[in-house]
Amino acid sequence: MGAAERVHEVDAFEAARGHLAAMEKRLSSPEMLNATHSELEKYVVEQGRELERRLLQAHLDLRAARERAVDVTGADGIRRTTMRESQRPLLTLVGRVEVERTAYQAHDVDGLYPADAVLNVPPELYSHGVRRVVAEQAARSSFDEVVALLEKQTGTTVPKRQVEELSVRARKTSRLSIALGARTAAFVRRATTFSCSRSTARASRFAPRIFDRQRARQPRARHVSSRRD
Numbered sequence: 001m002g003a004a005e006r007v008h009e010v011d012a013f014e015a016a017r018g019h020l021a022a023m024e025k026r027l028s029s030p031e032m033l034n035a036t037h038s039e040l041e042k043y044v045v046e047q048g049r050e051l052e053r054r055l056l057q058a059h060l061d062l063r064a065a066r067e068r069a070v071d072v073t074g075a076d077g078i079r080r081t082t083m084r085e086s087q088r089p090l091l092t093l094v095g096r097v098e099v100e101r102t103a104y105q106a107h108d109v110d111g112l113y114p115a116d117a118v119l120n121v122p123p124e125l126y127s128h129g130v131r132r133v134v135a136e137q138a139a140r141s142s143f144d145e146v147v148a149l150l151e152k153q154t155g156t157t158v159p160k161r162q163v164e165e166l167s168v169r170a171r172k173t174s175r176l177s178i179a180l181g182a183r184t185a186a187f188v189r190r191a192t193t194f195s196c197s198r199s200t201a202r203a204s205r206f207a208p209r210i211f212d213r214q215r216a217r218q219p220r221a222r223h224v225s226s227r228r229d
Contacts, residue, residue, distance in 0.1 A: 019050060094154065
């Protein structure tokens with residue numbers, strides 16, 4: 001039974017609420033009432049992350065349950081008329097989740113996943129949030145330190161090789177963004193300069209006419225004689 005069918009029978013967020021209830025019970029226990037603040041902190045951080053992961057998973061399951069069939073035509077002009085349920089993993093900042101969605105297929109062409117486009121998920125395992133952390137941390141720390149940080153934050157081990165590849169990809173994307181930004185800025189400067197030049201030339205051309213019109217509108221000063229009668 002897929003996630004879409006399960007959600008129709010039970011509440012998608014039941015597991016998350018059950019985990020929260022278990023946390024409340026644990027934090028109210030005699031053992032935890034005598035725990036140190038560091039022990040409480042460790043428990044809440046670890047189990048809180050699992051609660052966040054379950055909430056995210058429940059939301060994804062709910063989306064899968066509400067996904068409706070659509071007409072899908074690829075950029076190649078071929079309609080994908082065959083539909084089947086499919087699943088893919090996604091490693092996020094709160095842990096690993098499963099994304100269930102409908103695949104639209106046709107003979108001899110790649111399948112398409114409209115739900116993936118709506119979610120804007122990358123084609124690979126790691127979420128954009130994980131990629132951002134790798135890019136930020138790799139700029140100031142070693143790859144081993146980044147691996148340790150991700151394991152602590154996500155509860156999942158990201159291989160060092162994958163961290164290196166994500167870091168290289170992030171640098172390339174950053175350089176491309178900088179280059180595009182510079183080109184855009186240069187284009188705007190050229191366009192602004194051209195516009196200002198045209199405006200200045202137009203103003204210079206019409207300035208004499210405007211001055212002549214203003215002089216014509218001014219009343220002529222009367223000549224007053226300085227002689228006394």
